[in-house]
Amino acid sequence: MASITEENYIKAIYKITEKNQGSANTNAIAAHLSTSPASVTDMLKRLSDKDYFHYEKYKGVYLTSKGIKLATDLVRRHRLWEVFLVDKLNFSWDEVHDLAEELEHIKSDDLIMKLDNFLGNPKYDPHGDPIPNADGKFTIRNQVTLLSLAKEETGVVVGVREHDTPFLQYLNELKINLGSEIKILSHIEFDHSRKVLINDEIEHVLSHKVCTNLFVKLKNHK
Amino acid sequence: MASITEENYIKAIYKITEKNQGSANTNAIAAHLSTSPASVTDMLKRLSDKDYFHYEKYKGVYLTSKGIKLATDLVRRHRLWEVFLVDKLNFSWDEVHDLAEELEHIKSDDLIMKLDNFLGNPKYDPHGDPIPNADGKFTIRNQVTLLSLAKEETGVVVGVREHDTPFLQYLNELKINLGSEIKILSHIEFDHSRKVLINDEIEHVLSHKVCTNLFVKLKNHK
DNA sequence: GAAAATATTTAGACTACCTTAAAAATATAT
DNA sequence: ATATATTTTTAAGGTAGTCTAAATATTTTC
Secondary structure (H helix, E strand, O other): OOOOHHHHHHHHHHHHHHOOOOOOOHHHHHHHHOOOOOHHHHHHHHHHOOEEEEOOOOOEEEEEEHHHHHHHHHHHHHHHHHHHHHHHHOOOOOOOHHHHHHHOOOOHHHHHHHHHHHHHOOOOOOOOOOOOOOOOOOOOOOOEEHHHOOOOOOOOEEEOOOOHHHHHHHHHHHOOOOEEEEEEEEEEOOEEEEEEEEOEEEEEEEEHHHHHHEEEEEEEOO | OOOOHHHHHHHHHHHHHHHHHEEOHHHHHHHHHHHHHHHHHHOOOOHHHHOEEEEEEEOOEEEEEEHHHHHHHHHHHHHHHHHHHHOOOOOOOOOOHHHHHOOOOOHHHHHHHHHHHHHOOOOOOOOOOOOOOOOOOOOOOOEHHHHOOOOOEEEEEEEEEOOOHHHHHHHHHHOOOOEEEEEEEEEEEEOEEEEEEOOOOOEEEEEEEOOOOOOOOOOOOO
């Protein structure tokens, strides 16, 4: 059975390989876990006979199917706990990450199954991220960033790319949450920001960066 | 901030001192934590400058008010999680101890406050044990063991002394749970067992030991 | 393709917690 | 009050995980 530290290594490798076409290097893992590259090398060596990943000196590391299974299990647990914290305990979406980070390490398939049922088998977490099923399969959703909407089009917010607290709190201030409707009033050429109408009520300018981080689906589309 | 191991030591000391008039000895702590007496001495020495307890070589250990606060906090967290597991996730009362043992170590006052509210501020856990409030105060209840009921008296089950799985599962078989009514039909002199009527339905003989472990209040009493 | 920059690994040491075996202190029994 | 039994502590060492500093590999640059 994997220790909490081991689980965190597997999760870090999973997240990095998701972005960096399949392989994770020592420095990236160290940065992700706020530890030193030396510790990572050490840990990879000690963990490498547990079959979660392939590791070759100086060549980086990639997960085996066993490692991927553990990682998606962790993602599943994390996101289900986030749903619990927001839907049942009334936490806000910017407060739940660290708690879910602890809760996800409680290892009981029965617990997660019962939690899933209790929550009504949710498909997405409070940030709009898909929750993998018990087999590790994700529901894929049609989504684009707010950037790709044309003038006069309206998007319904279905997710956020970044999860850090300041960004989510900024969205709180703008009254933007999952389900909010954002209509593009105009593109501002100069800095690629967008003038928008939020929830049919408030006009606002959203920076290019904010737009990149908002996932929407076109209103009245499928 | 106390580590999980530290918390478990404090909790063990608390439980032992509850029974053994105020002080816990090395062997008892070791037995309680399934570790060696040498480890306990080692840990007590290392922990003793954190002000959770007073420790004098060969004299045993007793908690300070800081230690008692931490211990009752842990009891509170443990019992609230047990309520959650039984009331919300539909676990049975014999399945929740180990999971609560893990969940109790998640340190967030906010989490526990919100969990408490979500559960409706319960005063007792699924085994009938009182849940201390945030200040560590327990609700005291009028209760006696089934042993002290006379013939023809009826008791309502409000708690169990032992929490181990086989005992609780035996009670499941007998259809005895919190709230069950048990009427004493006769005392059997030979082995001090009791012939009883459970829930107005089933007649059964309960051993002396089972009776000692069942807390009841007299039906129609306060 | 050599030099410089960067990434990675090794070496040695630290902490928290655990272990067994032996020594010392305390408690019990005669 | 001494001998015996029990409890507790010390000593020495192990594992998981961490660190810094130094050594080595790889990549980038010219």
